[in-house]
Amino acid sequence: MSLIGRREFLATSALAAGGALLTSRVAFARTEGTSRFILVILRGALDGLSAVPPYGDPDYAHLRRDLALGAPGAADGVLKLDSTFGLHPSLSFLYDSYNARELVVFQAIASPYRERSHFDGQDVLENGHTKPHAIQTGWLNRALSGLPSKTAAQSQERGIALGQNVPLVMRGPASVASWSPSKLTALDDDTLQRIGDLYSRDPILSRRLAEALEADAIAMSANSDGSKMLAQRDPKEAKKYARYDEIVDAAGSFLRSGEGPQVAVFDTTGWDTHANEGDAKGQLSTRLGGLDSSLRKLKAQLGPAWNDTVVLLVTEFGRTAAVNGTRGTDHGTGAAAFLVGGAVRGGRVVADWPGLSQAALYQGRDLKPTTDMRSVIKGVLADHLAVSTRVLESNVFPDSSNARAMRDLVRT
Amino acid sequence: MANADAPAIAANRFGLGARPGELAQIGSEYRGWLSAQLRGGPLQINDPQLRSSTEILAQVLDIKREQKAARQAVAKTVVTAMEEKPTANVNDPVMKLGELYRPIYVAESVARVRTAVSTERPFVERLTQFWTNHFAVSIDKNAVVGLAGSFEREAIRPFVLGSFTNLLVAAESHQAMLLYLDNHLSVGPTSRVARLRERRRQDRPFGINENLAREILELHTLGVNGGYTQTDVTTFAQVISGWSISGYGPLSRGEAGGFVFRTELHEPGAKTVLGKRYADDGFAQGEAVLRDIAAKPATARFIATKLARHFVADEPSERTISRIARAFVKSSGDLPTVYNALIDSPEAWSQPRAKYKTPSDYVISTYRGLQLPTVAGRKIVGSLDVLGQRSYSPGSPAGWPDRSADWDGASALLKRIQWAEAVAQKVGSLRDAIALGPELLGNTLSDATRTAIGRAASPTQALTLLLTAPEFLRR
Numbered sequence A: 001m002s003l004i005g006r007r008e009f010l011a012t013s014a015l016a017a018g019g020a021l022l023t024s025r026v027a028f029a030r031t032e033g034t035s036r037f038i039l040v041i042l043r044g045a046l047d048g049l050s051a052v053p054p055y056g057d058p059d060y061a062h063l064r065r066d067l068a069l070g071a072p073g074a075a076d077g078v079l080k081l082d083s084t085f086g087l088h089p090s091l092s093f094l095y096d097s098y099n100a101r102e103l104v105v106f107q108a109i110a111s112p113y114r115e116r117s118h119f120d121g122q123d124v125l126e127n128g129h130t131k132p133h134a135i136q137t138g139w140l141n142r143a144l145s146g147l148p149s150k151t152a153a154q155s156q157e158r159g160i161a162l163g164q165n166v167p168l169v170m171r172g173p174a175s176v177a178s179w180s181p182s183k184l185t186a187l188d189d190d191t192l193q194r195i196g197d198l199y200s201r202d203p204i205l206s207r208r209l210a211e212a213l214e215a216d217a218i219a220m221s222a223n224s225d226g227s228k229m230l231a232q233r234d235p236k237e238a239k240k241y242a243r244y245d246e247i248v249d250a251a252g253s254f255l256r257s258g259e260g261p262q263v264a265v266f267d268t269t270g271w272d273t274h275a276n277e278g279d280a281k282g283q284l285s286t287r288l289g290g291l292d293s294s295l296r297k298l299k300a301q302l303g304p305a306w307n308d309t310v311v312l313l314v315t316e317f318g319r320t321a322a323v324n325g326t327r328g329t330d331h332g333t334g335a336a337a338f339l340v341g342g343a344v345r346g347g348r349v350v351a352d353w354p355g356l357s358q359a360a361l362y363q364g365r366d367l368k369p370t371t372d373m374r375s376v377i378k379g380v381l382a383d384h385l386a387v388s389t390r391v392l393e394s395n396v397f398p399d400s401s402n403a404r405a406m407r408d409l410v411r412t
Numbered sequence B: 001m002a003n004a005d006a007p008a009i010a011a012n013r014f015g016l017g018a019r020p021g022e023l024a025q026i027g028s029e030y031r032g033w034l035s036a037q038l039r040g041g042p043l044q045i046n047d048p049q050l051r052s053s054t055e056i057l058a059q060v061l062d063i064k065r066e067q068k069a070a071r072q073a074v075a076k077t078v079v080t081a082m083e084e085k086p087t088a089n090v091n092d093p094v095m096k097l098g099e100l101y102r103p104i105y106v107a108e109s110v111a112r113v114r115t116a117v118s119t120e121r122p123f124v125e126r127l128t129q130f131w132t133n134h135f136a137v138s139i140d141k142n143a144v145v146g147l148a149g150s151f152e153r154e155a156i157r158p159f160v161l162g163s164f165t166n167l168l169v170a171a172e173s174h175q176a177m178l179l180y181l182d183n184h185l186s187v188g189p190t191s192r193v194a195r196l197r198e199r200r201r202q203d204r205p206f207g208i209n210e211n212l213a214r215e216i217l218e219l220h221t222l223g224v225n226g227g228y229t230q231t232d233v234t235t236f237a238q239v240i241s242g243w244s245i246s247g248y249g250p251l252s253r254g255e256a257g258g259f260v261f262r263t264e265l266h267e268p269g270a271k272t273v274l275g276k277r278y279a280d281d282g283f284a285q286g287e288a289v290l291r292d293i294a295a296k297p298a299t300a301r302f303i304a305t306k307l308a309r310h311f312v313a314d315e316p317s318e319r320t321i322s323r324i325a326r327a328f329v330k331s332s333g334d335l336p337t338v339y340n341a342l343i344d345s346p347e348a349w350s351q352p353r354a355k356y357k358t359p360s361d362y363v364i365s366t367y368r369g370l371q372l373p374t375v376a377g378r379k380i381v382g383s384l385d386v387l388g389q390r391s392y393s394p395g396s397p398a399g400w401p402d403r404s405a406d407w408d409g410a411s412a413l414l415k416r417i418q419w420a421e422a423v424a425q426k427v428g429s430l431r432d433a434i435a436l437g438p439e440l441l442g443n444t445l446s447d448a449t450r451t452a453i454g455r456a457a458s459p460t461q462a463l464t465l466l467l468t469a470p471e472f473l474r475r
Helices: A003-030 A060-067 A092-099 A118-127 A139-145 A189-198 A203-224 A235-240 A245-256 A283-308 A373-383 A389-396 B006-014 B022-026 B030-037 B053-081 B093-118 B122-134 B148-159 B164-172 B175-180 B192-199 B211-220 B230-239 B283-294 B297-311 B318-330 B335-343 B359-370 B377-386 B410-430 B433-444 B447-454 B459-468
Strands: A036-042 A103-110 A159-162 A176-179 A263-268 A309-315 A335-340 A348-350 B243-245 B259-261 B271-273 B276-278
Touching (some): A036 A118, A036 A245, A036 A283, A092 A335, A103 A373, A118 A139, A176 A203, A176 B410, A189 A203, A189 B410, A203 B410, A245 A283, A283 A309, A309 A373, A335 A373, A373 A389, B006 B122, B006 B433, B022 B433, B030 B122, B053 B093, B053 B148, B093 B122, B093 B148, B093 B359, B093 B377, B122 B148, B148 B164, B148 B175, B164 B211, B164 B283, B164 B335, B211 B230, B211 B283, B230 B271, B230 B283, B276 B283, B318 B335, B359 B433, B377 B410, B410 B459, B433 B447, B433 B459, B447 B459
Parallel strands (some): A036 A263, A103 A348, A159 A263
Antiparallel strands (some): A103 A335, A309 A335, B243 B259, B271 B276
16 A cells, blocks of 8 residues: 555545535435444454455565465465455455455554553443543444434434443443344233333333333344244254354344344454464464355345445454464554445555564554544444534544544445 | 341342342341351362363363374375365364363353352352452363363362462463463473474474463453553563473473473573563462562552452442452452451442342342252253353453443343243242242332232232342342
């Protein structure tokens, strides 16, 4: 890079003066509430140098040794993006999306966090501030509070967490739903009514119960119109499916119609590859493959709604540039991220590539971050969900004026 | 001053949920009821069926050897017969180890919930669970599926009522922790094994893995803002290189599966960690660093904060935290002294419903409260899974989270209600919810709940309402 990427980025920044105008046009185009946004958090620190290998960098192969992937065209080689970057060979859906101009790949990206604790790193990734534990709400929830008002047909909750509990990024003042596959039987309506009464003086429990019942109703109606219910699926068959298929099935059910929530978040885990990470095969490859096939399925589940969808995949930080002593990688800094979906203006790598020479590494060991993750998120929230600049700057990402929104990521 | 809520707080917040009759037994001696539990030695699980980590790891090595032999035999046949490659599942190592691990995991999980449901010292059992979670290993790493239970029995239980330093050393040197955070693979860059490798010009040099060293500092002792640097992490990793398992790790020849200090992997030389120089005396070098870290004020504060958050409130007051931290420092980490400071904190007794029960708290307190049989222990273990807290699977070395917002999701609440109703349908006709309410919740039972139970349409519904009442969902 990424000269092109940098040029585009600068060009966008130059447009900042016209930003307000652009926002209002977008807001007009999107108020039907058709835009869908899905956030996927890769917990544990995905190795960005394996997922998006800079095979063209002269230092890549010797730093990575056993973990280095072959050049494009070699057996198990990388899937070529440009003359510097490729995709891990397990990421076939993302590669198809790249060629369909529906994927933007970010390299050397990071949140403002610069230490190496997973837990603080995830906190900053989710809280939208510059410090861990600065606030107990998440940027996505605060963005939901700033969405243009809903239409009558939409459900009360604009956001849903796919999992039993709500991750920090989705916690806050806006009411959100959560959903996870149930192995329990249906409840007696009268008992439920009485429990509801019992909770009437408990603000948290009464809100949670209302949210749960609404999410349940949406899931039931979405599944009665022909899509195959997970619970009815042959368990043996189900086992063959990738790890996150239950979740993407649900995401499809909730987001497809446009009448339910339009924003969803889910977690994936297992990216903390300290030992025996593998190259084109092995531990990380298996996980990437599972994630990739779930994303392919997500697209199928969403059907035509895919065209209005943006999926953002982020992780708390990257991993060491060099392989460690146990054929894995330790906690690092600069990471990779992905923006995929029918509404993405894709087919490019956005990276102000610092290189992997010893002098270029952050603290002599990590990929140096050159792109602020908040620039990407702010751009998506502004152009895809029509969150106003004022709300973005003051509420969603306070203290982020130096991370200017990238305004060319979404088709408008 | 009399505190009418105190017996229920003692049993539900510090214990694992009241059993009928327990609140009356506690009476006004609520602090005494707790501190008496701290005397009388560790709370062990004596189940002859359960095996030691060393024994399990030795068997793992045997299985791996057999698999290797079988693979070689098959490969030979294949070469002669020019056949297709054998299908993977014939000798799939994960499958076979899974066959070993799974029954061990189930037996350990069952023994653990049975202890929690039946113990007369629920405060000690809660503390045990607290420390197991503090020194978390998680079964989503396959290698520890068979060891998570024995880790708790061997490295946590015996030390819960002793000194923090001994608990720390026991936990960090246990095989499950070494495997979970990769330390058995870590090799000092100028150690004997690394130099041997270099001489043979092997392409793949061995080196340090800093995973365990970092998590000890960040999650087990000082805390993330405890004043260490990246250099401290790396150097500390060199200090504990060689903390390994017999028969595991690079060029290992041993048989036993026990902890071993492997000099040939250890990075030689004196090293400076957190500003202090440590001479190289093998295992003792790492032990000395651990002892010094355990005595740091940052560690006292970190542990005090976690204890207060677990027992008192999501955001405990500074006063409570410093009271506990002071006791930690003054007693050099004598844990019973620390626990007594915790139960002496006024804040611990002032807010009856400050903590939201985790799924485990919820299931165990239901079993205790309803005196449900634990014969089908697997069922209890299954309930934890359905409600979102599968045994020994916190998913990361940080352990299960400990704030309400981590557990009170809408979907999680609905599952809890569904589960409660299923329990009530089974035993509702055999239990009197009206009488049980005050037995389990004492003075914390609200009028609204009492009324709702009294007006219920059936005993089953009455019991469902008791189990889903706000005061039973919290502690």
